[in-house]
Amino acid sequence: MTKIKLFLQEIRVExxxxxxxxxxxxxxxxxxxxxxRTVLGQPLWLALIWITLAVLGARTAAMxxxxxxxxxxxxxxxxxxxxxLATGELEPSVxxxxxxxxxxxLLVAAWQLNPLCVKLMPLAAIGVLIYPLCKRFTWLTHFVLxxxxxxxxxxxxxxxxxxxxxxxxxxxxxxxxxxxxxxIIYALMDLPTDTEQGISSLPARFGASSGRWLxxxxxxxxxxxxxAAGLLVHAGIFxxxxxxxxxxxxxxENHLFDRTGNVFVLNERIFSTNMRFxxxxxxxxxxxxxxxx
Numbered sequence: 001m002t003k004i005k006l007f008l009q010e011i012r013v014e015x016x017x018x019x020x021x022x023x024x025x026x027x028x029x030x031x032x033x034x035x036x037r038t039v040l041g042q043p044l045w046l047a048l049i050w051i052t053l054a055v056l057g058a059r060t061a062a063m064x065x066x067x068x069x070x071x072x073x074x075x076x077x078x079x080x081x082x083x084x085l086a087t088g089e090l091e092p093s094v095x096x097x098x099x100x101x102x103x104x105x106l107l108v109a110a111w112q113l114n115p116l117c118v119k120l121m122p123l124a125a126i127g128v129l130i131y132p133l134c135k136r137f138t139w140l141t142h143f144v145l146x147x148x149x150x151x152x153x154x155x156x157x158x159x160x161x162x163x164x165x166x167x168x169x170x171x172x173x174x175x176x177x178x179x180x181x182x183x184i185i186y187a188l189m190d191l192p193t194d195t196e197q198g199i200s201s202l203p204a205r206f207g208a209s210s211g212r213w214l215x216x217x218x219x220x221x222x223x224x225x226x227x228a229a230g231l232l233v234h235a236g237i238f239x240x241x242x243x244x245x246x247x248x249x250x251x252x253e254n255h256l257f258d259r260t261g262n263v264f265v266l267n268e269r270i271f272s273t274n275m276r277f278x279x280x281x282x283x284x285x286x287x288x289x290x291x292x293x
Contacts, residue, residue: 003090003094006084006089006090007084007090007094007095007098009084010063010067010083010084010085010090011059011060011063011064011067011098012063013059013060015059016055016056016059016060017275017279018274018275018278019055019059019149019152019175019179019278020052020055020152021278021279021281021282022150022152022153022171022175022278022281022282023051023052023054023055023152023153023155023156024048024051024156024282025153025171025281025282025285026152026153026154026155026156026157026168026171027044027047027048027051027156027157027159027160028282028285028286028289029153029157029165029167029168029171029229029233029285030156030157030158030159030160030161030168031044031160032233032289033161033165033233044160047113047159047160050109050112050113050159051109051113051155051156051159051160053105053108053109054105054106054109054110054113054117054155054156054159055152056102056105057101057102057103057104057105057106057107057108057109058102058106058124058128058148058151058152059102060098060101060102060105061098061099061101061102061103061106061125061128061129062102062128062129062131062148063098064095064096064097064098064099064102065095065099065128065129065131065132066131066132067083067084067085067095068085068092068095068096068099068132069132069133070132071083071085071086071092073197073199074086076193076197077190077193077197078193079189079190079193099129102128103125103128106121106124106125107121110155110159113158113159113160114158114159114162115162116158116162116163117155117158117159120155120158124148124151124155127144127147127148127151128148130144131144131145131148134200135199135200135201136199136200137200138200139200139201139202139204139205139206141200141201142179142180142181142183142184142187142201142202143176143180145179145180145183146175146176146177146178146179146180146183147176149175149176149179150171150172150173150174150175150176150179151172152175153168153171153172153175154168154169154171154172157171165232166232167229167232167233168229170225170226170228170229170232171225171226171229173221173225174221174222174225174226174229175222177218177219177221177222177225178218178219178222178274180218181214181215181216181218181219181222182215182270182271182274184201184202184203184210184211184214184215184218185211185212185215185263185266185267185270186267186271187201187202187203187204187211188203188208188211188212188263188266188267189263189264189267191203191204191208191211191263202214212257215253216250216253216254216257219246219249219250219253220250222246223243223246223247223250226242226243226246226281227240227243230243230288235285235288235289236287236288236289236291237288238284238287238288238291239284239285239287239288239289240288241284241287241288242280242281242283242284242285242288245277245280245281245284246277246281249273249274249277252273253270253273256269256270
């Protein structure tokens with residue numbers, strides 16, 4: 001039990017709730033297009049359970065792969081040197097089991113949803129496993145992470161409808177640039193170490209200033225993509241309240257950049273703010289369809 005608890009701490013299982021709200025947003029989009037009671041012959045609530053398990057499985061596999069593949073890098077980084085694999089508290093095999101179990105859970109969930117999810121599952125698995133390697137050769141690693149996380153809402157939409165729509169793709173784009181944006185900010189914490197060790201990140205390649213202005217641009221693109229997606233699915237007025245909150249989020253992040261000199265404090269505040277935003281946007285999306293127009 002101690003090993004399991006330490007494993008869950010290492011993969012930050014509680015952060016699964018970061019991507020989960022947007023998976024549910026994708027599900028709301030999909031349910032609105034096919035009807036709210038049944039989804040491909042099964043109750044909507046059952047589909048939501050499988051979507052939840054798919055997100056949990058994918059994220060578990062992704063984080064376990066990250067910890068396993070980066071264990072030597074983590075040892076050389078003062079910020080991550082206390083991670084369980086770096087200190088030897090957990091054996092690398094624990095993370096390999098985590099990858100296997102996470103992918104198995106993802107496969108079972110995809111199988112329970114529809115055949116298209118099963119066919120696309122290998123692409124999701126590849127994305128989950130290659131992300132940690134990207135930092136070794138490209139500063140585009142932040143966008144790879146964004147794509148992997150954005151598979152949550154896109155996969156949820158496919159899981160319910162068995163198809164892909166333009167609105168679903170726009171939601172995919174929105175989450176991609178949203179996650180990439182705050183991952184670039186996250187990379188500012190490791191900028192000196194990354195530069196010294198030759199780890200690729202956008203701030204390491206283009207300088208610290210890029211890690212401050214580009215996330216704001218990306219999050220502004222997110223706002224546009226979310227608004228366009230809402231128009232395509234004919235969302236109600238409450239949905240656009242969430243879009244307004246996204247605009248406020250961009251201005252708040254700019255305020256934090258101006259007022260917060262410590263990058264560790266900056267990241268903590270931006271992460272917690274974006275976590276609350278994702279759940280808030282899910283709420284306004286639901287209201288946008290329940291209290292339509």
